[in-house]
Amino acid sequence: MNFDYSEKSLALQARLSAFMEDHVIPRHAAFVQETTAGSHVVSFMEDLKALAREEGLWNFFLSDLQEDEPGTPLSNVDYAPLAEIMGQLPWASEVFNCSAPDTGNMEILHMFGTPEQKERWLNPLLNGQIRSCFSMTEPDVASSDATNIETVIRRDGDEYVINGRKWFSTGAASPRCKVAILMGKTAPDNANRHEQQSMILVPLDSEGVTITRDIAVMNHHSYESHCEIAYRNVRVPVSNVLGVEGEGFSIAQARLGPGRVHHCMRSIGQAELAFRMMVDRTLERKTFGKFIHEHGMLQDKIATSRIEIDQARLLVLKAAWLIDEFGVAGARNEVAMIKVVVPQMCERVIDRAIQTFGGMGMTPDTPLPDLWTMARSLRLADGPDEVHKRSIARMEVRKAQNGPRDSYKFFTLPSRADERDIRQDSVSVGE
Ligand SMILES: Cc1cc2nc3c(=O)[nH]c(=O)nc-3n(C[C@H](O)[C@H](O)[C@H](O)COP(=O)(O)OP(=O)(O)OC[C@H]3O[C@@H](n4cnc5c(N)ncnc54)[C@H](O)[C@@H]3O)c2cc1C
Known part of the structure; x- marks a missing residue:
């Protein structure tokens, strides 16, 4: 590497x-x-x-x-x-x-x-002239399993007619957001659950598209916005299908590969900022006759944070290197790993920074509340931790199933022909 x-x-x-x-x-x-x-x-x-x-x-x-x-x-x-x-x-x-x-x-x-x-x-x-959103998650179904998506995409002549309700379509409230890439079902009866979905480009000014809500995250509306969108009898030409009809699921996988790596890289920048702010703050303020950084408990926070950030960065670089060398398929395990490791690491580092800032850490006088909310959100956005762990575990189990399966057998004593009952050797108490 x-x-x-x-x-x-x-x-x-x-x-x-x-x-x-x-x-x-x-x-x-x-x-x-x-x-x-x-x-x-x-x-x-x-x-x-x-x-x-x-x-x-x-x-x-x-x-x-x-x-x-x-x-x-x-x-x-x-x-x-x-x-x-x-x-x-x-x-x-x-x-x-x-x-x-x-x-x-x-x-x-x-x-x-x-x-x-x-x-x-x-x-x-x-060219940065417009923005876009990705409309996959639905309020009515458990969307971390994308095969559950229910939005209906029905073909009618040269058009698709779309009906469904999405939420958490990030960015849709911006007046500059002009298009949604929407995932729905064109073939709900296909026996292969991974070939039921398609991705459709939907101009946000289409008739029947209503942005019904900008959802607060941790009770806070963000600049980027996370929107609930109703799609009612929305008609778009069939030429708006992205890729091939029925391949929406695999396109979603392709999208979330490098996207997850990029999210993780940005998050490490946020952890690094929170870390620098934490250390700088400890240089300024004193309690019980010492600068805060001189208290052992703070040194533990500083050291643990540095270790955790550097560990996470190395894993992200490994995933990035694997994508460069072998494509997204060659980095699947590592991409799932960083998507679990990085947001959790960020959450811990930013939380330590908040604690170190005292009351100020909870206020908009620092970016820490926003950074923490983003780290926490990222444990759900682009797939919850549990789903990535499921993928990692399944890949590891598959490797073991296809391997020699004997890793522990060297450590087990073979059975012998002259086996004896050990109780014959024991001495009873009081004998
Ligand atoms: C800030 C933010 C921005 C987002 N942006 C977008 C966006 O732009 N576009 C978009 O389409 N979506 C977006 N999302 C939605 C996000 O991708 C989903 O919330 C996520 O995939 C989980 O789907 P769900 O909410 O339907 O939870 P559900 O599918 O109902 O899952 C709920 C919980 O069940 C548990 N669970 C699920 N499967 C398993 C399993 N196999 N083993 C153990 N536990 C399991 C997990 O704890 C999971 O969190 C965003 C979310 C947030 C918070």
Whole structure:
């Protein structure tokens, strides 16, 4: 395994860090002020995006970006530190056109889109002119098993007619969000449960699309928005199917592979920020005659956090390297592992930072409550921990079933012909 960053990545890391310091981090207070009032757009975002693009800090996430597409293609290992730098602030990735859910949507449009779909949706997304959402989860069924999805996609001549209710379609409340990639069932009676689903591109201004709610997460409305959407008799041309009808399930798997790695990379940036803030705070304040960092219990928090962040980062880099070398299929186990490890690690590190800040850690005077909420959410979004653990366990069991199955047999004594009852050798108490 080789986690060395290329010269190109190292140079971009330096430029991106400087851009974050000069233009993004100083705007965080303004961002909080504008979005606390419930806005899903911020007044300075388009200017920042134009500046980032001008400086060549644009679309780093697509390793197979073509020459006529805007941005800089990078391997996953090279992209990892950049995602970490951008990920520090939950809103910063948008400045560089590298934010979820658009990145995952652009990836599947890139992989499966027809030339017309690319022209209409992918190009404006790559240019940062519009945003998109991913509409899979439904309130009425346990959606962590995607075969449960019930939204009906019925073919009627040259059109599909869509009926269903989705929720947690992240980003849909933004006026800049123009398209949903929706998963529903085109063949609910297909004996193969994994071939019942299709992905359809649904313009959000279609008749019958109603955004009924922006759902509060931990009782808090976020800038990105998590929406409930009713799709009632929505008609779109059959040419809006993404890939092949009936292959929606496998496209969802393709989408969530690199998408999960990118989420994890951004999350590590957030853990790193919380960690730095925690350590800096302990240098400033004193209790019981000592700086806070001089108390053993704080040293334990600092050391444990550093160990946990570095462990998680190494596993993420391993997953990124495996994708680069062997594709998503070759990294399936590691992608599931990081999706469990990283959000849990972030939750613990950010929680320690909150505790170390005292009461202030619970307030919007630090980004910590938002960072914690994102880490907690990520234990559900893109699949709950339990479902990823199920996949890991099933892969391990399959390996064992196909292997020699004798790992413990060397340690077991063979049965002997001269076996005797050990009670004959024992001496009774009092004898
Ligand atoms: C902030 C946020 C953003 C999101 N963004 C999007 C988005 O943009 N688009 C979208 O479509 N969805 C999105 N989601 C939804 C998310 O993907 C789902 O919530 C998640 O997949 C779980 O589905 P569910 O809520 O239906 O839970 P259910 O499927 O009802 O599962 C409930 C719980 O059951 C347990 N469970 C399930 N299976 C197993 C198992 N095999 N073994 C043991 N326990 C199990 C788990 O604890 C699980 O959390 C988002 C969610 C959040 C919180």
